[in-house]
Amino acid sequence: MKKASKSYTIEELSKLLEGTVIGHTKHQISEPEQIESATESAITFIGHKKYIPLWEGSRASAAIIDRSLELKNPGDNRAFIEVDNADLAMAKLLEIFTPEAPELAVGIHPTATVSDTAEIGPGVAIGANSYIGPNVKIGPNTKVYPNVTIMDEAEIGSHSLIKSGTVIGERCIIGHYCIMHANVSIGSDGFGYRPSPDGRGIVKIVHIGNVVIGNQVEIGSGSCVDRGKFSSTTIGDGTKIDNLVQIAHNCKIGRACMIAALCGISGSVTLGDGVIMAGQAAIKDHITIGNGVTVGGRSGIMNDIPDGKTILGYPAIEAKDTLRQWAALRRLAKK
Structure with a gap:
């Protein structure tokens, strides 16, 4: 390095x-x-x-x-x-001791494709081979690295960093001072399907909403945030999301949450403010997690969780009860 x-x-x-x-x-x-x-x-x-x-x-x-x-x-x-x-x-x-960031000159690289109807603020840098669609708005001093795709009517605030390979879907909104690391996907269709009436196929449920991301949000490489089915999937100010995290349609993620790698959050889940999720935790659809909840690694959440709890296990319950269960199982195994 x-x-x-x-x-x-x-x-x-x-x-x-x-x-x-x-x-x-x-x-x-x-x-x-x-x-x-x-x-x-x-x-x-x-x-x-x-x-x-x-x-x-x-x-x-x-x-x-x-x-x-x-x-x-x-x-x-x-x-x-x-x-x-x-x-x-x-x-x-x-x-x-942070080294200088990769050099990206202010302005639009000659190989970038930028729609005539896009609104590009002062001090914006757009790297090589990026695509900026019709009616996109990019705020002052934001950096769009090479090979980024920003689709029609998307909006990005000021002083944000959009790293290479990221795709921001149509009509999605990203706030100020955000960081989208490499290959983030914002605004893909949610996973919505139903068996067809004749039993011979699968009917796709189209998602017509968007994603709205607050200020100072950071999303790690390879993570996906799906658009809402009707309205918006939202992520609150200051939330930090690790690599390879899946956030499904219509989720409401609160402020200042920390979500570690490989977590999976199903559709229509609500996370309160200050929730911490350790790696590989998963949440069932239509669950509400209260403010300040801590979720242990590899936990599976099947029920609503009130404010301030620390939970662990599959299915997840209060951590102290899970640890007692594990200790009892070890004692049984020795008999």
């Missing part, structure tokens, strides 16, 4: 991270790195006690440490930056 050409003293980094320096190192820090792979120019992270034994064998000259670990002796020519939350400090550090 290409590293950013930046370097800092340990004191400079500590100030940027609002931490406390323990020890000292003369090395300039030019990259963050995993504790096992770090060199003398790297800073690493110790956010949990299980990583403490790795520090002695690491070549890193510095580490961000969680204050709760109470580590006080980094060693000779080495230093810690003590912070209240190592994970959040790591996120800030990665922003500091």
Whole structure:
């Protein structure tokens, strides 16, 4: 991976991270790195006690440490930056060392196809071989990378990033400061079919709605959000969706939700604000999940879930009850 050409003293980094320096190192820090792979120019992270034994064998000259670990002796020519939350400090550090984004010149690439009726805001960049359909609206300073398709009457707000291979269907709306990663599909038909009356075929149910995505939403590579059957599939402000997630027609996803990879959300599901779904979880159609619910990995949700619950298992129930069931099964297996 290409590293950013930046370097800092340990004191400079500590100030940027609002931490406390323990020890000292003369090395300039030019990259963050995993504790096992770090060199003398790297800073690493110790956010949990299980990583403490790795520090002695690491070549890193510095580490961000969680204050709760109470580590006080980094060693000779080495230093810690003590912070209240190592994970959040790591996120800030990665922003500091972020390399420049791929170059994409403002304006329309000569090989792009842009309808005469499209409204393109100032500072917009449209990459090679992209297609912008009739009556599309793209807000100021949005970047459309090569090989993107934006169909008729779709709207994208300002300062958004639409990565290569993404398809935004007709009449769909995306807000400001959004990121659509590679090969995202917004506005495909929902999976709507019924057996034909004669029993010899399958009747397709056409979907005439759209998708409406709020501001500061990020959707990972290969994820799909289907259009509504009648009205809109919606995703609230600030929600983050991982790679390879399926969101079906007419779902209502709340604000600031986090949905991990390989989750499947069936049609007409409602998620409240702040819902967290771990990987490979699935939700049956027409289910309502309350605010602040946490769903464990590989869980299958068959019933409505009230606010604030942590659920796990298949079918999903409160996590503490699932864990008791699993413990009982282990005891039975030993008899």
